Amino acid sequence: EAQVTQNPRYLITVTGKKLTVTCSQNMNHEYMSWYRQDPGLGLRQIYYSMNVEVTDKGDVPEGYKVSRKEKRNFPLILESPSPNQTSLYFCASSSIPVLAKNIQYFGAGTRLSVL
Amino acid sequence: AQSVTQLDSHVSVSEGTPVLLRCNYSSSYSPSLFWYVQHPNKGLQLLLKYTSAATLVKGINGFEAEFKKSETSFHLTKPSAHMSDAAEYFCVVSEGPGTASKLTFGTGTRLQVTL
Numbered sequence: 001e002a003q004v005t006q007n008p009r010y011l012i013t014v015t016g017k018k019l020t021v022t023c024s025q026n027m028n029h030e031y032m033s034w035y036r037q038d039p040g041l042g043l044r045q046i047y048y049s050m051n052v053e054v055t056d057k058g059d060v061p062e063g064y065k066v067s068r069k070e071k072r073n074f075p076l077i078l079e080s081p082s083p084n085q086t087s088l089y090f091c092a093s094s095s096i097p098v099l100a101k102n103i104q105y106f107g108a109g110t111r112l113s114v115l
Numbered sequence: 116a117q118s119v120t121q122l123d124s125h126v127s128v129s130e131g132t133p134v135l136l137r138c139n140y141s142s143s144y145s146p147s148l149f150w151y152v153q154h155p156n157k158g159l160q161l162l163l164k165y166t167s168a169a170t171l172v173k174g175i176n177g178f179e180a181e182f183k184k185s186e187t188s189f190h191l192t193k194p195s196a197h198m199s200d201a202a203e204y205f206c207v208v209s210e211g212p213g214t215a216s217k218l219t220f221g222t223g224t225r226l227q228v229t230l
Contacts (some may be wrong), residue, residue: 004158015137026194033218035220040124040222042221042222042223043159043205043220044219044220045213045218090158090159102165103149103161104218106151106158106159106160107158107159108157109157109158
């Protein structure tokens with residue numbers, strides 16, 4: 001079954017304690033992306049990756065890092081989380097976006113609370 | 116630059132009555148447009164997409180949307196609402212050639228269906 005898997009689904013942490021949210025897809029997709037969802041703001045893109053070792057900033061990259069060492073994995077790293085990073089995070093993947101027609105598949109989300 | 120505006124943050128309809136969720140977009144190129152649905156505590160699921168073919172697009176669960184270039188709109192409709200349609204709906208735009216398949220989300224419309 002085609003899927004995007006995020007872990008953990010729920011996470012409560014404290015300010016400054018480094019954390020990683022993992023994302024894995026089994027569809028051999030080149031493109032992967034991270035979004036955060038906040039009430040009244042919709043989803044905003046944090047980082048995206050066009051392929052292995054190719055990453056770039058989205059609209060709200062501050063405070064986040066990503067890496068793409070393998071095609072299937074795209075972890076999101078918060079080196080020093082702050083309360084304003086409390087949010088619902090989604091990972092997504094798609095095949096190479098030709099003419100922007102490709103569907104993005106979303107993970108189930110990770111709800112993060114930073115105290 | 117691309118943007119999308121969902122004109123209603125909350126819509127309430129009675130079961131069996133028509134649904135209209137409004138979306139206007141702005142894009143420098145020929146856009147691709149999508150509607151995604153998010154049920155409570157779930158990830159995002161693609162309802163339908165427009166990618167420069169037929170302007171009336173049919174999606175899953177009886178939903179459809181019409182691309183109107185002159186009005187820069189992509190409203191989502193359904194003839195008869197069902198209780199299971201209660202969810203949050205996102206209108207999404209993705210620009211054409213030369214961009215990295217960046218999705219820009221609207222702020223969402225929460226659909227409530229009452230008996």
